[in-house]
Amino acid sequence: MDQKKTGEFIATLRKEKGLTQRELAEELLISDKTVSKWECGKGLPEVSLMLPLCKLLSVSVSELLAGQRLTLSEYKKEADIAVMAYAKEKEEARFRLFLMPFVLILTLLAGITIILTASAFEENTPIFTLLLIMAFVILFLGTGIAFALEMRRAIFECPKCSHRFIPTRKEFIFSAHAHTSHRLKCPKCHQKSMCKRKLSLIEDEKTE
Numbered sequence: 001m002d003q004k005k006t007g008e009f010i011a012t013l014r015k016e017k018g019l020t021q022r023e024l025a026e027e028l029l030i031s032d033k034t035v036s037k038w039e040c041g042k043g044l045p046e047v048s049l050m051l052p053l054c055k056l057l058s059v060s061v062s063e064l065l066a067g068q069r070l071t072l073s074e075y076k077k078e079a080d081i082a083v084m085a086y087a088k089e090k091e092e093a094r095f096r097l098f099l100m101p102f103v104l105i106l107t108l109l110a111g112i113t114i115i116l117t118a119s120a121f122e123e124n125t126p127i128f129t130l131l132l133i134m135a136f137v138i139l140f141l142g143t144g145i146a147f148a149l150e151m152r153r154a155i156f157e158c159p160k161c162s163h164r165f166i167p168t169r170k171e172f173i174f175s176a177h178a179h180t181s182h183r184l185k186c187p188k189c190h191q192k193s194m195c196k197r198k199l200s201l202i203e204d205e206k207t208e
Contacts, residue, residue, distance in 0.1 A: 004041030005067030011039040013057040027056055029166045029187075048155055100146045107142025111135045156195035158186035164198055 014024050014035075021039070025032040028049055037043045045053050050061050063070050118131035154172055157164045167175070167184050175182040180197035 002041075002067055003044055006044060006065060007039045007041040007067075009064065009067040010035075010053075010057070013059055014039075017057060019056075024056065028052055103142060104146040107139060107146065110142070111139040114138065155198045156182060156184055157198050158184075158189060158191065158195050159193050160191045161186060161189040163188040 014021070019027075020032075021035040022032040025035045028035075030049070038045060044065075050064070054061050054064055057064070060070075112135075114131050114135040118128050118135065121128040121131070155164055155166055163186055165187050167182070171184055172182065175184050177183065178194070181194045182197070183192060184195045185192045186195070
C-alpha cells in the first residue's frame with residue numbers, strides 16, 4: 001500500500017463530497033490534524049476508522065487502500081489484502097487493551113518493592129535517596145505507558161443507546177473507570193453511564 005497515493009485519494013474524495021478536513025474530522029470524531037496527516041501520506045486511517053471513512057466517502061476499503069477506483073479483478077486482489085490488514089490491526093488493538101493492566105501491576109509491584117528496600121536504609125543517605133528516585137521514575141514511566149496503551153484509540157459504547165464514540169482526552173482522563181469501562185457522557189443520547197471499551201466504531205459489530 002502506498003500511503004501517499006491513498007492520502008491523495010482521500011483528499012480527492014473529500015473534495016468531491018464538498019467536505020473540509022475539519023468537517024470530515026468532526027464526522028469521524030477525530031482531529032483535522034489527523035485527516036491532514038492522512039492526506040499528506042504520513043499515515044493511514046486505523047482499522048476502527050476505515051469503514052466509517054469509506055461510508056462517508058462512498059468508496060470501498062479496498063479502493064481506499066489502493067488509492068484508486070478498482071476493476072473487478074483488481075478489487076478481489078485488494079480485498080484480500082484489506083481483510084488481512086484489518087485482522088492484524090484489530091488483533092494488535094486487542095493485545096494493547098489487555099496488556100495495559102499487566103504493565104500497571106508490574107509497575108506498581110516494582111515501585112513498591114524498591115520503596116520497601118529503601119526503607120531498610122537510613123533516611124538522607126545517598127542510597128536511600130537514589131532508591132526513592134528510582135521508584136518514582138519507574139512508577140511515573142510505567143503508569144504513563146499503561147495509560148498510553150489504554151488511551152490509544154479509546155472507543156466506548158453507550159449502554160443506553162449502543163452508540164459508539166471516542167471521548168475527549170479530558171473526559172477520558174478524569175472519568176471514573178473500572179478496567180475496560182469508563183463513566184462517560186454519550187454525545188448521542190447525552191446520558192452519563194458506564195460505557196464499555198470496544199475495538200471498533202462499527203456499531204453493528206457483534207463480536208469483539
